[in-house]
Amino acid sequence: MPGRLAGKRALVTFADSYMGPVIADRFDAEGADVVRDHSPLRDRAAVEAMVAAAGEIDILVANTAEPPHPTDVESIEDEDWAALFDKLTHPLMRVVRAVVPQMKERQSGKIIAITSAAPLRGIPKVSGYCAARGAQNAFIRAVGLELAKHNVQANAIAQNYVANNVYYPDEMITTDRFAQHLDRLVPTKRVAPSEETAELAVYLAGAYSTHVVGQVIPFAGGWATTPG
Amino acid sequence: MPGRLAGKRALVTFADSYMGPVIADRFDAEGADVVRDHSPLRDRAAVEAMVAAAGEIDILVANTAEPPHPTDVESIEDEDWAALFDKLTHPLMRVVRAVVPQMKERQSGKIIAITSAAPLRGIPKVSGYCAARGAQNAFIRAVGLELAKHNVQANAIAQNYVANNVYYPDEMITTDRFAQHLDRLVPTKRVAPSEETAELAVYLAGAYSTHVVGQVIPFAGGWATTPG
Amino acid sequence: MPGRLAGKRALVTFADSYMGPVIADRFDAEGADVVRDHSPLRDRAAVEAMVAAAGEIDILVANTAEPPHPTDVESIEDEDWAALFDKLTHPLMRVVRAVVPQMKERQSGKIIAITSAAPLRGIPKVSGYCAARGAQNAFIRAVGLELAKHNVQANAIAQNYVANNVYYPDEMITTDRFAQHLDRLVPTKRVAPSEETAELAVYLAGAYSTHVVGQVIPFAGGWATTPG
Amino acid sequence: MPGRLAGKRALVTFADSYMGPVIADRFDAEGADVVRDHSPLRDRAAVEAMVAAAGEIDILVANTAEPPHPTDVESIEDEDWAALFDKLTHPLMRVVRAVVPQMKERQSGKIIAITSAAPLRGIPKVSGYCAARGAQNAFIRAVGLELAKHNVQANAIAQNYVANNVYYPDEMITTDRFAQHLDRLVPTKRVAPSEETAELAVYLAGAYSTHVVGQVIPFAGGWATTPG
Numbered sequence: 001m002p003g004r005l006a007g008k009r010a011l012v013t014f015a016d017s018y019m020g021p022v023i024a025d026r027f028d029a030e031g032a033d034v035v036r037d038h039s040p041l042r043d044r045a046a047v048e049a050m051v052a053a054a055g056e057i058d059i060l061v062a063n064t065a066e067p068p069h070p071t072d073v074e075s076i077e078d079e080d081w082a083a084l085f086d087k088l089t090h091p092l093m094r095v096v097r098a099v100v101p102q103m104k105e106r107q108s109g110k111i112i113a114i115t116s117a118a119p120l121r122g123i124p125k126v127s128g129y130c131a132a133r134g135a136q137n138a139f140i141r142a143v144g145l146e147l148a149k150h151n152v153q154a155n156a157i158a159q160n161y162v163a164n165n166v167y168y169p170d171e172m173i174t175t176d177r178f179a180q181h182l183d184r185l186v187p188t189k190r191v192a193p194s195e196e197t198a199e200l201a202v203y204l205a206g207a208y209s210t211h212v213v214g215q216v217i218p219f220a221g222g223w224a225t226t227p228g
Numbered sequence: 229m230p231g232r233l234a235g236k237r238a239l240v241t242f243a244d245s246y247m248g249p250v251i252a253d254r255f256d257a258e259g260a261d262v263v264r265d266h267s268p269l270r271d272r273a274a275v276e277a278m279v280a281a282a283g284e285i286d287i288l289v290a291n292t293a294e295p296p297h298p299t300d301v302e303s304i305e306d307e308d309w310a311a312l313f314d315k316l317t318h319p320l321m322r323v324v325r326a327v328v329p330q331m332k333e334r335q336s337g338k339i340i341a342i343t344s345a346a347p348l349r350g351i352p353k354v355s356g357y358c359a360a361r362g363a364q365n366a367f368i369r370a371v372g373l374e375l376a377k378h379n380v381q382a383n384a385i386a387q388n389y390v391a392n393n394v395y396y397p398d399e400m401i402t403t404d405r406f407a408q409h410l411d412r413l414v415p416t417k418r419v420a421p422s423e424e425t426a427e428l429a430v431y432l433a434g435a436y437s438t439h440v441v442g443q444v445i446p447f448a449g450g451w452a453t454t455p456g
Numbered sequence: 457m458p459g460r461l462a463g464k465r466a467l468v469t470f471a472d473s474y475m476g477p478v479i480a481d482r483f484d485a486e487g488a489d490v491v492r493d494h495s496p497l498r499d500r501a502a503v504e505a506m507v508a509a510a511g512e513i514d515i516l517v518a519n520t521a522e523p524p525h526p527t528d529v530e531s532i533e534d535e536d537w538a539a540l541f542d543k544l545t546h547p548l549m550r551v552v553r554a555v556v557p558q559m560k561e562r563q564s565g566k567i568i569a570i571t572s573a574a575p576l577r578g579i580p581k582v583s584g585y586c587a588a589r590g591a592q593n594a595f596i597r598a599v600g601l602e603l604a605k606h607n608v609q610a611n612a613i614a615q616n617y618v619a620n621n622v623y624y625p626d627e628m629i630t631t632d633r634f635a636q637h638l639d640r641l642v643p644t645k646r647v648a649p650s651e652e653t654a655e656l657a658v659y660l661a662g663a664y665s666t667h668v669v670g671q672v673i674p675f676a677g678g679w680a681t682t683p684g
Numbered sequence: 685m686p687g688r689l690a691g692k693r694a695l696v697t698f699a700d701s702y703m704g705p706v707i708a709d710r711f712d713a714e715g716a717d718v719v720r721d722h723s724p725l726r727d728r729a730a731v732e733a734m735v736a737a738a739g740e741i742d743i744l745v746a747n748t749a750e751p752p753h754p755t756d757v758e759s760i761e762d763e764d765w766a767a768l769f770d771k772l773t774h775p776l777m778r779v780v781r782a783v784v785p786q787m788k789e790r791q792s793g794k795i796i797a798i799t800s801a802a803p804l805r806g807i808p809k810v811s812g813y814c815a816a817r818g819a820q821n822a823f824i825r826a827v828g829l830e831l832a833k834h835n836v837q838a839n840a841i842a843q844n845y846v847a848n849n850v851y852y853p854d855e856m857i858t859t860d861r862f863a864q865h866l867d868r869l870v871p872t873k874r875v876a877p878s879e880e881t882a883e884l885a886v887y888l889a890g891a892y893s894t895h896v897v898g899q900v901i902p903f904a905g906g907w908a909t910t911p912g
Contacts, residue, residue: 073781073784085773089815093811097758119822121825122825122826122828123826124830126826127826127827130822131823134818134819134823135769135815135816135819135822137818138806138817138821138822141803141806141814142802142803142807142810143757146808146809146811
């Protein structure tokens, strides 16, 4: 049987980091032609050349990751602060900017940003990370509304408490202290398997999600239920 | 091939109204054993008997519908106001209450309420409808957090601008006036096909959505992007 | 000096319960002519007679309160569920409905509902309370948008962790267990004095808040930061 | 009579732009000792020297402004994008970072960021502005939660449709086209006078708002009711 993404080409950025590997593998299993990019998306010309080389992109998985250095707000270092925007916020804009023209021309496309639920709730001592991720979420909300009438659906998966190699290394999530943290703060009491993010991404990349645009989707085990 | 819901039994309420038909058909096509209920869910004993007769329920699709009578707030009639709670809010509680014991006992289950995005934004002249639907959304949020640790995932699809026989009859959505309304207020500029709600429900009913609990999911073509 | 509400008449409902006493006293101190109502707002005719007797009402403080009976969702009793709507949701509608005609006629008025932040976050085991308060919040959001063009500003103070005689009796908030609860869940680590709600109400009742309409204002010591 | 901010020193940044003038004047009228800063807050050392020179700061009004250059997302220029973060996001962090040590030491302080409601809703063609303002809002939410236990209250006024010299010049808001825009999109149908933001800031700067922390307050005439 054909997969749910058969005949589609998907570009996955930061393909060996955060949710890149699991999404790329899953999209491949669903029949997509997956282009895995490993660049830092740090330069306009390089990003545009990479996108041009990828050819027709039906689905962009704009995955970005950079761990925060937890610190009190008064101790934020300029270079740590800048690094978060340089590795999260600006790369997202660059790759979205580069793929939009072809999607608008074809009047079809999916943009799925993998971001964070941290800015939805606010987390002490990682205010810089919240700021850089909050910028991503706000950017995608605006872009989603802008592109909706062109039949391009842009959304963000704002996740937390999902297994991944950047924020939840095994040596962290297997400690007693972390178990207590989960018990106190996360209604599901656990870290979700990374396949769950991949399944949500398949849904958003599929044919039946045209009604979801400009949405920042909390995906965090009930930690960040959005008022509604 | 087996469908994505093979081996699961799903109870769909209000099965011939609102999103009931399309979800029941789609779950059936995905291999679920679908029990279609057509009762108004208006009495505790009747609801509990119906649920008992349905046997093991893996998935509850708590679909409810009742059209509002648009009116200025000062002209709300007591009986119209009461009808909205009697046909939307209280039925939802009754059917959820009835299915929870077996789900908790099996430590497994999915509850998907089909509600409305109207209370997320607020709509003048349908304040009673917003209130009754807002009660549903708030109820599901609390229940979702309560049941999360029992491996029961409860969420609401808070939709608007999706085709259905209650709120968007064909004779309404084909008018010029409605086209102008869509153009002004809905970023996607259209009413989504009902199959899109069904697909989102399949996702929520499936094995890869355990991380989504207590969520009121805006599903409205960008009309109600939830801040995040 | 004249108070900030000099020359205004304010109707405060449930005047001896929840936030009624502190708001009535404070509005009085700010120069308002305060009408204290002690009725349960349980009947249309009685509410309308009470409002008619109050004369010209510039400010409605729609204060309502009813403690929840904490229970698992499957153990909700019909009469407890109904009581929450009968004592919170429906009374709010009745008194708002009764005061709106005169406010629209004068093209001027303030409606301040004192509700709860519980439905914003969702709280396990009080799902009925969340539902009834969620209905209030959704109602006020819709009414606020409806009345905005008539220069009537309707908003809700959705509070939690503020001292009051209904939800936080002294014998509760002075226990060690409650101190631990605050330490874990409330960023400010304390229950706010009731005067703080009164001050927010004075702001909303005053001349410089015409830009705030249909807003459900989280007021909960950081427990319910609304995404934005 | 003494003003409501008598005995307090307030630092107002961007004092001749956006909401700076009206807030500075109003705080002065309320008895505060107002320090008006006109620097771009573009360098750590300069910001810290300015804050040191200001002495004991009880209230920081972190006002920042930079007009967006409306453009489709695919036409964003790197320098325009960078300018928004350089003039909005990073300056906010710098001045907050500089005042926090003295506020924590005194276990007392108020931080009021004047930001924008644009990222709450999402606005097509100003996605960069939404991103930079969204970063500010997310930053303040995290900082507010972090500082709450130190009796420092940090919040953001996320405004739109308030008169000011940067975003709503008189020649714009007096056109027919703008009147139509207001009629379609803003429930109050008007641009609020700038004094309203000043009054909200006085409330947040005062003694009775300790329960409001980490909040991004929509202040936009009902254009951006936050779900709740």
